[in-house]
Amino acid sequence: MDSEYIQKVLQGDANAYRYFIDKYRDMAYSLAMSIVKDPPIAEEVTQDAFLRAYKSLGKFEQRSKFSTWLYKIVTNEGLKRLRGKEFRYVEDVGELRDPEYVSINQCVTELAEQEQKYYINVCLKKLLPNDSLVMRLFYLEERTLKEIEEITGFSVTNIKTILHRARKRFYGYLKIELKHEINSIL
Amino acid sequence: MKEKREDIEKLTRDLMKRSILSPESADFDDQLMQKISEAPAPIALKTNGSDAKKAWRLWMITIVFLIGSLFIVSEYLAGYFTELSRMLTVTLNYVFYGGMALFIPFVLFQLDSLLQVKTWQRRKLT
Numbered sequence: 001m002d003s004e005y006i007q008k009v010l011q012g013d014a015n016a017y018r019y020f021i022d023k024y025r026d027m028a029y030s031l032a033m034s035i036v037k038d039p040p041i042a043e044e045v046t047q048d049a050f051l052r053a054y055k056s057l058g059k060f061e062q063r064s065k066f067s068t069w070l071y072k073i074v075t076n077e078g079l080k081r082l083r084g085k086e087f088r089y090v091e092d093v094g095e096l097r098d099p100e101y102v103s104i105n106q107c108v109t110e111l112a113e114q115e116q117k118y119y120i121n122v123c124l125k126k127l128l129p130n131d132s133l134v135m136r137l138f139y140l141e142e143r144t145l146k147e148i149e150e151i152t153g154f155s156v157t158n159i160k161t162i163l164h165r166a167r168k169r170f171y172g173y174l175k176i177e178l179k180h181e182i183n184s185i186l
Numbered sequence: 187m188k189e190k191r192e193d194i195e196k197l198t199r200d201l202m203k204r205s206i207l208s209p210e211s212a213d214f215d216d217q218l219m220q221k222i223s224e225a226p227a228p229i230a231l232k233t234n235g236s237d238a239k240k241a242w243r244l245w246m247i248t249i250v251f252l253i254g255s256l257f258i259v260s261e262y263l264a265g266y267f268t269e270l271s272r273m274l275t276v277t278l279n280y281v282f283y284g285g286m287a288l289f290i291p292f293v294l295f296q297l298d299s300l301l302q303v304k305t306w307q308r309r310k311l312t
Contacts, residue, residue, distance in 0.1 A: 010228060017222055021215055030207045043209050047218050057228035105197040113204070120205045139202035167198060 002066040009057055017054055024067055025050075027141060028074045034132035035078030037125050045081060049074040064150060071141075071151045075133065087128045089169065096171055104174050123173035131166035134159055242292060249285045256281065 008016035028049060032042035053060075053070050060069055108116055124132045130152070137143045137151060138159075145156045154162065211217070260274035 012227055014223055014227065015219075018215070018219060021218060025215070026206050026208050029209050030205065033207055039210050043211055043214060046209065047214075047221065050218055051221050051225060054222050055225055055228060101194045101197065105201060108201060116201075117204045120201060121207065124205055135202065136205060139199045140205055142199070167194075170198075 003062060006057060006060070006062070006066065009054070020053075020066065020070070021050060024070055027067070028070060030136055030140070031071055031074050031133060032078050034124065034127075034136050035075065035129040036081050037129070041081060042078075045074065045077045049077045052077070068143075068147055068150055071137070075152055078129070078133075082129060089128065091126070091173075091176075094172065096168060096175070100175065101171055104171050104178065107178050108174065119174065119177050122177060123170050126173050127166055127169055130154070131162055131169065134162045135166045135170065138163055245288070246292070249281070249288070253278065253281055253285060 002020075005016050005019045025046065029042055029046045032045040032049070033039070036042050036045055049070065053073050060066070108119065111119070124135065127135065133152065134148060134154070137148045138145075143151070145159050148154070148159050149156055152159070256274060256278045260271050260278060
């Protein structure tokens with residue numbers, strides 16, 4: 001389906017590009033938010049990435065999926081905005097035991113949908129750019145490690161390390177955010 | 187142990203499904219489409235990078251074969267036609283140095299992609 005629309009755009013139908021915007025806008029924006037953490041800048045990054053993809057569409061060889069190529073551009077645009085900045089975790093989340101993961105999950109699912117979304121995104125925002133980026137690609141977009149490697153440029157070993165660290169941190173932050181609710185469950 | 191880990195993976199996946207965000211600006215799509223309509227239309231490229239690489243390889247193989255065949259011919263003729271052999275040796279030198287002159291930019295071009303500066307920069311962020 002994507003390749004049909006690519007052909008249409010290449011034949012001069014710029015409106016056909018709206019198909020890609022409708023289909024990939026939210027995921028591209030979520031990835032941009034993972035990196036830059038600021039809504040207006042994330043919108044800029046997403047727009048720049050879509051525009052760059054449009055201009056370079058003729059060079060896209062279709063060896064990978066269009067989405068993989070687009071997310072790679074989003075990642076590059078996002079990282080460009082972060083150049084020179086350093087990120088470190090300042091808050092310690094401590095160690096989590098397996099039953100705690102389950103109770104945190106249970107606690108989140110008992111919240112209203114909007115609240116769930118709010119808390120999940122608050123915790124993702126606290127993660128390092130690379131951590132939240134890999135988390136979204138792996139769990140939300142369900143990409144394989146190989147695809148994440150292609151999008152981010154990180155090695156598979158590095159991605160596994162990031163995932164392990166990010167998951168632990170994510171649940172740690174959820175535990176802090178939902179302290180009272182979790183205590184009532186335990 | 188493995189089952190527990192799989193459960194956590196599944197629970198995390200379910201949680202993360204709720205992390206999708208949408209741009210906050212109401213006119214996000216219109217703004218973007220405006221930019222798209224103002225941008226130059228993309229053109230399908232007939233010659234892509236891999237074709238250029240194939241052409242390079244073909245050139246390199248041709249030069250190597252040319253040098254090889256000239257070397258063999260000049261060696262073979264050395265005892266019989268000294269003058270011709272000398273001329274061939276000189277030609278061989280020209281071809282060799284010409285080949286080297288083409289080969290150095292080729293190596294530098296390849297080296298540039300091997301360095302993968304962007305990947306290295308990203309690793310610094312992890």
